[in-house]
Amino acid sequence: MAYDNLCKFLSEKYPDRFAAWLLGETPDSVRVLKTELSIEPIRADSVTFLATRDRILHLEFQVKLTTEPPLSLRMLDYWVRLYRRYRSPITQVVILLKPPSDDRQIETCFQVERTRHEYQVMRLWEESPEGLLQEPALMPLACLAAADRPEQLLRRVVQEVSKIEAEELRQEVYACTQVLAGLKFSQQQIQQIFRSRSMRESIVYQEILQEGREEGRQQGEVAIILRLLNRRVGEIPVEVQEQIRHLGIPQLEALGEALLDFATIEDLLRWLEAL
Known part of the structure; x- marks a missing residue:
């Protein structure tokens, strides 16, 4: 996406x-x-x-x-x-x-x-990262803010995300932060920082550690796309959600662009049938 x-x-x-x-x-x-x-x-x-x-x-x-x-x-x-x-x-x-x-x-x-x-x-x-770090919805943007030591800032963002008590929100912010960090940091840096001690309690971290970073990225893409689809066309049937969960990253990225043109659930179904 x-x-x-x-x-x-x-x-x-x-x-x-x-x-x-x-x-x-x-x-x-x-x-x-x-x-x-x-x-x-x-x-x-x-x-x-x-x-x-x-x-x-x-x-x-x-x-x-x-x-x-x-x-x-x-x-x-x-x-x-x-x-x-x-x-x-x-x-x-x-x-x-x-x-x-x-x-x-x-x-x-x-x-x-x-x-x-x-x-x-x-x-x-x-921009200063301080205000962004005070609000979970803005935390993913903080990793792109001003910093004399960017890697240290990213570690701090990850630490703040780990403090979010609501599990679903924590996972969502974690996934978004990881994606946006790709604009500024290498994949090696991201992998090292997101596997730091501060995130060992994160369910998302455990999934990435067990299934590999590529799988973790795929899950983050799925979570975001499902939320966007729910806002765009309404509730997504469980069987359709499962079909989306099995898409590869290139297909998910294509769906992330295509869904902007969807108006109904039928548009989504036609797109999936065309794969």
Whole structure:
């Protein structure tokens, strides 16, 4: 599954946490808006729209700066469509998960002649990890935050995850952290750190230790995809869940992209039949 789609999953499951983090205050209520806007529909795969009482929060998770259409144009397009529909103030935040590999300038606005539209850009690698570590829903992002000693930060994130009392939440955050860590750390580093003493009580850790890291990654992908499918098309029958659990990682990654176009359970069944 794409890294930005994983972030979309987290922000839509825990919208109040993300809204409080990015707006600097805890809103009275937060709801997730549909990610398809009128006129010509946009498939907003790595985008989350949250509505607080008096503001729309538009989150755009990005790994690569080069997109088509360009990111700055998309931000303007989203703003116009959102404002036309909701007539409410809009805060747009692009969350960059990984620094660019070259010296390319990171744009913070769209400008052509007299048309100018600005939006916020958060460079996650420049952000302090402290606030992220206080909230389980944000912990997976902490491993990509600023650190003089990145490996030490990742170990700290893993330690904080191990303290989560709710078993299901702990497993979910653990899996998401492991996936996002792949943006910054080598597989060898991840393997060593996630097998540290602090995680020996984790059920997920025991599964990875016994079945191998590849199997652990597969289980993490399955858990996230099943949750996304439940949000997208409703409850998934047990037999279909079992079929998904037996998919390999390449097939799971393909399903993670394809499910963005699903509207009903029948769409999922047709996709599985086509394998």
